[in-house]
Amino acid sequence: MSAHKGLNLTLKVWRQQSQKEKGQMETYQVSDISPDSSFLEMMDILNEQLIEEGKEPVAFDHDCREGICGMCSMYINGEAHGPGRGITTCQLHMREFNNGDTIYIEPWRAKAFPVIKDLMVDRSAFDRIMAAGGFVSVNTSGNTQDANAIPIEKHKADQAFDAATCIGCGACVASCKNASAMLFVSAKVSQFALLPQGQVEAKERVQNMVKVMDEEGFGNCSNTGACEVECPKGISLDNIARMNREYLSASIKGE
């Protein structure tokens, strides 16, 4: 265990009252932060301090604080979910920083993710993409066939699982220089394209999801690979290539 030597930090935080108003960066100081604290616990301390000073605390999204709900969403020192790989902001710990550091904390920036307050953005564009086709059209009657009726090659099942681990946090969009949502959309398209259950409506799915993705105002993929590096779940670019194939083949073969 590290000896408790508190960190003193300068924070540059984006403050914006609401979607309509303009925002700006504000500077705050925090002191004696335990290196064992998580980044969000550091934000809690900042907020306690602000409340004490009679100021409004910084609004930020967070919920499970164990890296799975996908709610937390900060752009820290120029990277989505901060430095470190394979983690969300809530899994980032203060031991990654040094005493005296200045830390920039900004919201996800994308036209399709408008800031609604401070560090909170509206990611409902993802929900709308999902509603366009991110499902298998099977009713929940409980009268489907037995789960073991269709064996699925383990390798394929594992790949589908890897794609399905996406937490929908939006780090891919935030990191992409074009604010493209291709990694998110391709993960869902891939999951279903790899499974026999999903193949039945694969063509409509990919076309509908891509259509909504384009309408929502995300940028184009230019294959920089930033999304894959910053993705807390390590979703692979393989999925984007697969979606490209699925989309093109659906366009050519679809009716």
Added chain:
Amino acid sequence: MTKLDSKIPEGPIADKWTNYKNHIKLVNPANKRSIDVIVVGTGLAGGSASATLAELGYNVKAFCYQDSPRRAHSIAAQGGINAAKNYQGDGDSTYRLFYDTVKGGDYRSREANVYRLAEVSANIIDQCVAQGVPFARDYGGLLDNRSFGGVQVSRTFYAKGQTGQQLLLGCYSAMSRQIGKGKIKMYNRHEMLDIVIVNGKARGIIARNLVTGEIERHSAHAVVIASGGYGNVFFLSTNAMGSNVSAGWKVHKKGAFFANPCYTQIHPTCIPVHGDQQSKLTLMSESLRNDGRIWVPKKKEDAEAIRAGKLKPTQIAEEDRDYYLERRYPSFGNLVPRDVASRAAKERCDAGFGVGTNESGEAVYLDFSSAIMRYGREQVNIQNIHNASEDKVRELGEKVVENKYGNLFQMYEKITADNPYKTPMKIYPAVHYTMGGVWVDYNLMTTIPGCYAIGEANFSDHGANRLGASALMQGLADGYFVLPYTIGDYLADDIRTGKIPTDSPEFDEAEKAVQDRIDFFMNNKGTKSVDHFHKRLGKVMWNKVGMARNEKGLKEAIDEIKQIREEFWKDVKVPGSAEGINQELEKAGRVADFLELGELFARDALLREESCGGHYREEHSTEDGEAMRDDANFTYVSAWEYKGEPSDAVVHKEPLVYENIELKTRSYK
């Protein structure tokens, strides 16, 4: 006491559900289109219920406080989901799952509900696979199973350590399909702040739009509460930061009874508290106990030296280690049920053998070195390596362990900066799940007609202790397969009702109460933040209403909680404004409800003069510290009726009748 009618159908237990389904009233598809249902919460229970009700044709309005239904805390469940499929041919059956669940719950659950749960469990797996949930498979392409604590068969389906995530995303997909069709109207970032009762029936809710701050009225013919558990009453828990009791508590205050609030599951394997700045505890999957051995030093001076940082666990000789679970429970060893494992850890730490770095030394070791060496030797044989060095064996063993638990080890290392391959993990129990909740009958309806509670929000299936991998099962069973039937029986009478107007005096009154409370918070010139009170409440709960409880402590807790509550209302400070996003205001409302629930919780624990499952009363234990149930006097559900202050709440007792299972002392020795 006569107020409680559990409405359990007649007949043999195996036929109850089928017979019941055959005789309930149905709503024809055309009529369903004119019926609205509100669902609060979009986890496994709420999500699956919303999707299914919409598929059936009802107009569903679903509410969640998060920015998307996909973020509900069901997503964090790691281990798996139970189902009586018997794919492994190891003798599993509906009856066995039923039996294990009742026994695991320490004989404090309702037989008929549990049997139905076991009965529909197999369907859940079929359903999820059809939806494209990527469960783990073996090389033959068929579904794989693992085994979990407290049972003797392999019936747990899983998707690595992310089963909850995959199941929730399956629900979310099913919901998305209905949202796309317009059958579900989704209200993200909305929080229910009250239920509206018209002529004795649940007819709507008052909700706050968390983005604009607007107070909204929503009407429906029925209201379903699927808002999860209330573990955050302890402040520190494995629940999400936003998890709260408010939806359940509001319906309680409007007439729904609250059952067994004191039944809380403390999960034995969590990462210990590191300090005062901590906001949240992280669970390490129960599956780790398959290979990890739990120990503390045998000598107090060793434990002290470790706490002081002068000694490392790897320096303690094998004979100076106390593998206390193996010592106390030779037949189940490290795989005893959660409540037993948790109490044993507390017992050792209280006796001064803890190895944690915080003030109270709260931590024990979970050690993989034996498993690593065992697997390593196995690999040496498989790979035909002769004269393998100790290091080689260890290296091979670490690989095997990495394949099984890699992601968990990585998570541990990220949080603690310790490498669990080289030094044992430190773990300590933490609040994880609440078995208690809103009282419901066999139909999952609360004591308010038209108000239902499903998933962790209700109380019905897990008794006093929940088995691993059963929470996911219950959430989905309720939402996919139980509620959609039972709610029809009630709604069949509403086909001619027409739209419920929201301009009635009942809505006016409910909205005003909500608005008044918000105004109070905004205008209160207090000095202390909401978290200040929440942390204080949590400390009292953990120390006096936690893993071990006694009369004196509980009475003190009741007084202290009352005290904190009074201070809260006088001195709480909520900055900002009520227009627009105000997270402090949201928290204030939730903590206000926790402060009431906490007292009722302690009262329930005081009333229950026995030890059962997650509820352990020091006065009711054997000499060697084992729990003592009192079946003669306490085989009942305590269902509390709201009467104003928590201290005025009146208890109603629903006797639990066991016709199919004989009550026995749970022994894991």
Added chain:
Amino acid sequence: MSWVKNTFSSSIGRKFAMALSALFLMFFLLQHFAINITSVFSAEVFNDLSHFMGTNPVVQFALQPILIIAVVYHFVMGFVLEAKNKGAREVKYAMNKGQANSTWFSRNMIYSGLVVLAFLALHFYDFWIPEISTKYIDGDMSGLMANGDFRYYEEMVEKFHDPLRTGFYVLAFVLLAMHLLHGFQSAFQSIGARHPKYTPGIKKLGNIFAIAIPAGFIFIALFHHLTSH
């Protein structure tokens, strides 16, 4: 045929078309290089090949228009996409660490592309416009100079006299190399050609192509600059 329109106005369809034009251009580049490099060894071979390319009807009336379409599409769509992509993030980050997750080349395709475009303008001015003018406006399809020799080699060598032009030529190819370092493998990704077995090879091949071909052009330029007087 609305599906064609729909497909090629979608994000993926456009990237696909960008990739197809890029693949064609890379093939063209390779072929161009194969001809140019002969000039180092033999003016005669270079002249023969040039004359063939300049007068063969298939090359002139089938491949050349495709090439022009590909060049124009690649540039125009490059700008269109860049504008759209810039618009997808209206407020910039105060602090952004692109280098932490991607290469400089991949993030700056528009700049390397712009330099290549400027080079192409010069190249057209130097070679293509005079060629077209001689052949199709003056109607001189002989490819001969007054002395009866082919004019191609002489025309080329003459252009490399100017150190400024040669310098710009070298710079443009350095940026083309950067463009290709990302573009080669990116084109394969955009058409969905990705496979754990083959993708590492494609990436390696891309790096070789991206460095070797521009380096070869630079070599040719410098060779003629230094050897011709």
